[in-house]
Amino acid sequence: MSQDTSDTSRRDFLKAAGGAAAGAVTATAGCTGGTTGGNGDGGGPSGTLVYARGDHPTNYDPQQTTSGEVAKVTNQVFDPLIRFEPGTGGQLGDSLATDYSLDGTTATLTLREDVTFHDGETFTAADAKATIQRFTASSYGYYLGDENRSGYGPFTFGNWVKSIDASSDFELTIELQQQYAPFLRNLAMFAAVILSKNQIESFSGSGDPQVKLGEEPVGTGPFEFDELDNENNRVRLTANTDYWGAGPNVGEVVFKEITENSTRASDVINGDSHITDNLDSQSFQKLQDSDSASLLSKNGINVGYMAFNMDRREEFRTTAVRQAVSYAVDTEAIVNDIYQGFAAQADQPLPPDVMGHNDELSPYPTDKAEAQSLLEEAGVEPFEFELATFSNPRGYNPSPIQTANQVKSDLEEIGFTVNINQFSTFSSYLDYTDQGKHDACFLGWYTDNADPDNFLYVLLDPKVPMDAVPDGQDWVSYDTEGYSTLNAAAWANQEYMETVREAQATYDTAQRKQLYKKANEIAHDEAPWVFLDYARTLRGIHESVKRDSFTVSSVGGPYLELVEIE
Amino acid sequence: MVSKRFLLKRLLLLIPVLFGVATLVFGILHLAPGDPARIIVGQRASAEQVQQVRAELGLNDPLWVQYLRFLGDAATFEFGESYQIAKGTPVRDVVATTLPVTVELALYGQFFGILFGVPLGVVSAVKQDTLTDHATRVGALTGISVPIYWSGPLLILFLSTFLGLFPASGRIGSTVFLDNSWQLFGVELPLTGMVTVDTLLLGNVDAFVSAVHHLLLPSLVIGIYSMALISRMMRSSMLEVIRQDYIRTARAKGQGAKITVLKHGFRNALIPVVTVIGIQFGSLLGGAVLTETVFGIGGIGTMLVEAIGATDYPLVQGTVLTFALLFTLVNLGVDITYSYLDPRIQQ
Numbered sequence: 001m002s003q004d005t006s007d008t009s010r011r012d013f014l015k016a017a018g019g020a021a022a023g024a025v026t027a028t029a030g031c032t033g034g035t036t037g038g039n040g041d042g043g044g045p046s047g048t049l050v051y052a053r054g055d056h057p058t059n060y061d062p063q064q065t066t067s068g069e070v071a072k073v074t075n076q077v078f079d080p081l082i083r084f085e086p087g088t089g090g091q092l093g094d095s096l097a098t099d100y101s102l103d104g105t106t107a108t109l110t111l112r113e114d115v116t117f118h119d120g121e122t123f124t125a126a127d128a129k130a131t132i133q134r135f136t137a138s139s140y141g142y143y144l145g146d147e148n149r150s151g152y153g154p155f156t157f158g159n160w161v162k163s164i165d166a167s168s169d170f171e172l173t174i175e176l177q178q179q180y181a182p183f184l185r186n187l188a189m190f191a192a193v194i195l196s197k198n199q200i201e202s203f204s205g206s207g208d209p210q211v212k213l214g215e216e217p218v219g220t221g222p223f224e225f226d227e228l229d230n231e232n233n234r235v236r237l238t239a240n241t242d243y244w245g246a247g248p249n250v251g252e253v254v255f256k257e258i259t260e261n262s263t264r265a266s267d268v269i270n271g272d273s274h275i276t277d278n279l280d281s282q283s284f285q286k287l288q289d290s291d292s293a294s295l296l297s298k299n300g301i302n303v304g305y306m307a308f309n310m311d312r313r314e315e316f317r318t319t320a321v322r323q324a325v326s327y328a329v330d331t332e333a334i335v336n337d338i339y340q341g342f343a344a345q346a347d348q349p350l351p352p353d354v355m356g357h358n359d360e361l362s363p364y365p366t367d368k369a370e371a372q373s374l375l376e377e378a379g380v381e382p383f384e385f386e387l388a389t390f391s392n393p394r395g396y397n398p399s400p401i402q403t404a405n406q407v408k409s410d411l412e413e414i415g416f417t418v419n420i421n422q423f424s425t426f427s428s429y430l431d432y433t434d435q436g437k438h439d440a441c442f443l444g445w446y447t448d449n450a451d452p453d454n455f456l457y458v459l460l461d462p463k464v465p466m467d468a469v470p471d472g473q474d475w476v477s478y479d480t481e482g483y484s485t486l487n488a489a490a491w492a493n494q495e496y497m498e499t500v501r502e503a504q505a506t507y508d509t510a511q512r513k514q515l516y517k518k519a520n521e522i523a524h525d526e527a528p529w530v531f532l533d534y535a536r537t538l539r540g541i542h543e544s545v546k547r548d549s550f551t552v553s554s555v556g557g558p559y560l561e562l563v564e565i566e
Numbered sequence: 567m568v569s570k571r572f573l574l575k576r577l578l579l580l581i582p583v584l585f586g587v588a589t590l591v592f593g594i595l596h597l598a599p600g601d602p603a604r605i606i607v608g609q610r611a612s613a614e615q616v617q618q619v620r621a622e623l624g625l626n627d628p629l630w631v632q633y634l635r636f637l638g639d640a641a642t643f644e645f646g647e648s649y650q651i652a653k654g655t656p657v658r659d660v661v662a663t664t665l666p667v668t669v670e671l672a673l674y675g676q677f678f679g680i681l682f683g684v685p686l687g688v689v690s691a692v693k694q695d696t697l698t699d700h701a702t703r704v705g706a707l708t709g710i711s712v713p714i715y716w717s718g719p720l721l722i723l724f725l726s727t728f729l730g731l732f733p734a735s736g737r738i739g740s741t742v743f744l745d746n747s748w749q750l751f752g753v754e755l756p757l758t759g760m761v762t763v764d765t766l767l768l769g770n771v772d773a774f775v776s777a778v779h780h781l782l783l784p785s786l787v788i789g790i791y792s793m794a795l796i797s798r799m800m801r802s803s804m805l806e807v808i809r810q811d812y813i814r815t816a817r818a819k820g821q822g823a824k825i826t827v828l829k830h831g832f833r834n835a836l837i838p839v840v841t842v843i844g845i846q847f848g849s850l851l852g853g854a855v856l857t858e859t860v861f862g863i864g865g866i867g868t869m870l871v872e873a874i875g876a877t878d879y880p881l882v883q884g885t886v887l888t889f890a891l892l893f894t895l896v897n898l899g900v901d902i903t904y905s906y907l908d909p910r911i912q913q
Contacts (some may be wrong), residue, residue, distance in 0.1 A: 050740045055872070056864060059653040066607070147622035151611025211654035227743060230652070230663050231759055232736065233864030236743060258735045258862030262719050266727045266734040267862070273740065425875050431601045434613065485613055 045239045046251040047565050049545075051558075052264045052273035056233035056257035060225065061214030062193050063135045066150045068446075071190035073255055076237055076560055077118075078193035078219030079245075081109055081128060081172075082184055084556030089353045090301065090450025092184065095245075096123065096194055096220065097172070102184050102507065105162075105176040109187075113170055115244045117196045118224040125166035130197035132157050132164055132174075134210065142200045145207035152191035155448075160186075179505040181512060185449035188556065193219065222248040222561030233257035247561030249549065262286065268540045269293045274565060275550065275558070276540045280393055281340040287540040298552040299353050300537040301447035303346055303455065304396035305529035306387070306407065306440055310475035311490035313385060313439050317475055320378035322527040326364040327371040329410050335533050338402045342538060346531035348520040349455050353554070355509070356452040356516025361524045363531065371414050382415030388438040390429040391422050396444030396535045403532070404442065434485040436478035442532075443488055450555045452516040457500045458484075460523060462492045469494055474526070491528035572905065576898050580891075587890040588640045591883050592633055601625075602649045602877040623649070636883065645884035650876045651869060657884035661866065665888065666759030667737070668865035671857060672850040674785035679792025679850075680843065686793070687800020687839075692827055694805065702797060709794025714853055718787045718860035725783060732783040735862035737761050739776040744768060784861040788853050792846060799842045803835040810834075844900030848893040 055069040062074040083095035099110040115123040133140035135149060136158040144153070160180050165173040176183060186192060199218045203209040217225050222245065223237035235255040239248045256273065258264040265283035267273040269290045279287070288295045308316035308325070315321050335343045345363040350356055375382060389404045390397075397403060401422060408418040421438075423429035433441050448454050462469075462476050463484040469476055469492045476483060476492040496519055503515035524531070537554045541547075546564040553559065603619035604611075620626050624635070639645050645657035652660045690702040726734040733739075738761050747754050748767045757764040762781065765774035807813065808831050816826045855867025866885060873881040 048741045052735070052862075058651070058655065064653060145622075146615070146618045147606070149607075151607040151615060154612070154615065208654070214654070229743060230660075231667055231761075231864070232738060233862075233868070234740070234743075252741070254740050256736060256740055256862070257864055257868075259868060260719070260860050260862065263722060263735050263860060263862055266722055269727055270730065270734055272733050272735065425877065428598070428601075428877070430604055434604070434616075 044241055044251065045248050048252040048254055049250045049275070049560060049563055049565055050273040051253060051255045051560070052258050052267050052276040053255060054257065054259050054261070054264065054278050056230075056235075056255075058228065058230055059211070059214035060217045060228070060235070061211070062191050062217075063144055063149055063153065063195075064211065064214055065191075066152065072558060073225075073235055073237070074193060074217065074219075075190055075221070075557060076223040076253060077217050077221045077225050078195065079115075079221050080188050080190075080193045081111075082188045084188050084450065084553070086553060086557060086559040086562060087298075087551035089299065090185075090447070090555045092188060095188075096128075097187075100184060100187075102181075105179055107174040107176065107183055107187075109172040109174075111170040111172060112244060115220050116242060117198070117220050118218050118240060119196065119198065121196055121198045123194070123196075123220055124169040125172040126169075127197045128172050128194050129164045129166035130200050131193075131195045132161060134195065134200050135191075136161065138206075141206060142203065142210060143206040144210045148207065148211055150191065152189070152448075156186045156189055156192050179507070181504055181507055182449060182451040182453045185451045185454075189448050190556070193221075195219070220244070223253055226252075243561065245561070247563075249562065249564045250560075253560055265293075265540060268542050271542050271544060274542045274545050275563075277538070278395065279538070279540060280398060281342055284342065284538055284540070285340070293540055293542050295538060295540055296550070296552045297342070297536045297538045298554055299344075299351070300395070300535045301351050301354060301450055301554045302396045302445060302535055303349060303351055304343070304442070304444040304532040304535065305346065305349075306442055306532060307438075307488040307529050308440050309436060309438050309488065309490055310528070311436055311478050315380055315383055315385075316440075318378050318380060319474075319526055320374045321380050323364070324371040324374040324378075324414075325411065325416075326527045326530050327367045327374065328414050328416075329364075329407050329530050330366040331363055331530070331532055332366060334403055334406055338399045338406060339533060339535070342398070343396075343533040343535040346533050348524045348531060349460060349529070350452055350516065350520050351447075351455075351534040354447070354450055354452055354455070356456075356503075356513050356520065358517040358520040358524070360517075361521060364527075366410075368410075368414050375414070382411075382417075384417035384419065385439040386419045386421050388421045388423070388429070388432060388441040390426050390442065391424055392426065394426075394444060395446065395537075396533065397442055398535070400442055407530075433488050436485070436488075436490065438488070441488055444532075447555050452512075453500070453504050456516060456519050456523075457504055458486055460487055460489070460491055460528060461497050461500050462487050462490070464492070466494065466497060469497070489528040491526070493522060493526055493528075496522045496526070573902065576901060580894050580898070583894055584640075584887065584890060588637065588883070588887055589633075591886045592636050595877075595879055595882055596629060596632070598877075602879060605650050605876050605878075640883070640887060643884075643887075645880045648873070648881045649878045651873045651878045651881055657880050660869065660881060661884055661888050663759065664864065664866040664869050665892075667761075667863060668851060668854045668858065668867055670760040670762065671737075671781070671784060671788060671854045671863065671865060672847065674781055675788030675792055675850050675853065675857075676843065676847060678785055678789025679796050679846075681793075682789070683793040683796025684800050684836075684839070687797040688804055688827070688832060688835075690797065690801040691804035691808065691835075699801075702801070706794040706797045709790045710798075712790070714787055714791070714856040715860060717790060718784075718857060721783060721787060722860070733780050737777060737780045737784075737861075737863050738765075738773065739780070742773050742776050744770065744773060784857045784863060787860070788850060788857045791853060792850060795846060796839060796843065799839050800835065803838050804831060807831045807835040841900055841904050844896060844903065847896050851889065851892065 057067055057070045060073050079096050081097040082092050085091045085093040096112050097109040098112050101108050134142055134144050135153045160176050162177045163175045196218045222240055222243045224240050226238045227236040237253040239251050261280045261283040264276050265286045268276050269292055284295055287293050308322050310316045331345045335345050347361045347363040387404055389400045404420045411418050464480045464482045468480050474493045475490045499515050499519045503512050506512045537552055539552050544565050549562055549564040603616045606619055607615050647656055686702050690699045693699050722734050725731045747756055761777040765777050816830055858865045858868045870885045
């Protein structure tokens, strides 16, 4: 909103002049412009909310995808049992379950009554059971199939759920294989939303027939799935007037794809779209400078990092070497100059706002002299290594190539030789790092459930048995049985592993918090990664969106049922 | 008259061309790094799960087995279902949905190209070495030189954001949705997928106006390149024609300059231009890919780029072969037209 009045006047004048010249076209094409909102005469919600995004998936089955673009839509159509409260950064609240508890290995949920699916069927515990079985149980007659289900199947339920009891319509009991503190948070994840048993069983069996569910998903959410327009890359949802919760406040939501960042920003500035996201820093700047749109931001729950592969490079097995590199890389310049202030310097694996973040830690300061002194003390000469990176921006690393060049030049100042190895597609990149072929690599993580376990256990525990790590060694080979390649550093610090494993099974919040603080401190000091950044979550909105009706969500959402347009 | 032998020969030549393209696409895709199974299950999945999916998709089979399977599919133009981008949908259906979007855009681009390119070329030739000629030539050179990914955003910034004349994205208003079919004498018929045609078939005038309003800017962007090329070709062809003896004869007989140029010169000069227009249509399809990306229009080009990024083998293979087939057919059409106009080419 920093544009001065003289600019605005000139633009208004040109708009008026141009508008007159193009009057013939624009006068008759008024239907194509911005949309109107508010409640119509009929009393129900009216108006169309247009959400511009960078992708248009064509299958909206939450169990078949890992895509956030699918989740944006399915979160409007389906409800989870427990949800993340809007704008809270991950606080749990009631959704289809009104009461829930986790005691030992038993999760007990009381379900909301009088909720109906969009096809008119009543929601019961049987729907929740069928949903979980479709995702995880190959013995279920309507199992989605190994080749169709996303990695969230085992990640959310499969690795933990032992049995499900849905014998009562509105009581659900889930028996776990072991104590697992994050389980209730897993129930709030986008992949855990509740599908209709009626719809699941309307397909002819398991495997490929189930794939079709994503073309006309039926849920209990605030909006009904109305039309998938693949010719114009749009999805239309209509208001569910029988929704059990607050809203919806608009009659329709249209998601439309505009891949080009600057065009997407222009579309919001022009008022053709109301909300957009996932822009680059230039486009955010454009929105910030506009007088018809604004930029909303919130601390994101994510982390960007550079992992040292200790399995592949012996030099990285020395803590002092990893610390030296951490001192040499100027992360302050990365977040302020390259990410243009849309991120904060990271100092530990867990981002702020998540339980267990250790406020006493601070980022490694840029200190080349200290870096050199650490290398000398360790008796290690600076060496040549490969830094693998993806090419296309990701939320936690909006400029990967520039970041890689910054790391290269910082390290070359103290004698290292860094060879940047860039990959054109993220899939080929993950393929490479999954096989442990990198010396060092850039990666990052968005939260799934705002639980500390989702960062600390998932990304830095190798998930091998404790006795698989030789005494006195703080790394394991990628070939170790059960090794999780999500730990791209091959780091296996026994004290850290014991701490996060204990925390995973601890239900006392205060105790758990202390354990995670300790784990963060170990990770900070041992430096298996260069902690790069925590990116902010940003959204561009048009002025017609009532400001306090839209909240930026760092996990869950977007909560479009609450949005009002003027 | 085009001989059957000539036609048959050209049609048979399509087979090795398409076979070559198919082999090349298969080779490049399978040599390139990336694993479709990893894309399907995502970053959270374990290595075992990735292996399981690879086995289900037949990606663990020897490469030659996969190649033969692919050739068999390609021969019937049946590439199976998309792995990821349009998961669960047959490739044939995806192509049928997205191709008309791109073709429509390319056609409008071509329309603008001809509309402005031909008269500019004629004027430039007739007024050779004048200010008009120089301006036209510089304009044409600029049109050829400026890439779409630069001219597109620039025009959006100026005509859309700054002047507010055109929408910045899409090919129809965000809130305008069309029916899936139309009726003729009570018979339900499918739509064409071309939005300006479909809105007319449905009798929805508001939607038609909306579609025209949305397509004007992207068509103009894609048409600039076409216009530049056509005007340059038209100019040189016209210059050649107006120096011919029969033009001089016509003028000597007392015919007016305008009539001579338009009646005798223009028609003859048009022959090589028609050829260029035809051949260039294939390039316009490529240009449409860029334009779609800039303007957020979801045609086959945008889809292809996404499919490559996701290593969606069936979709990439099917789409590239469709493009190759279309390109060769357009070229064949041009050859046939040209041989009709100039029978010597059949020799």
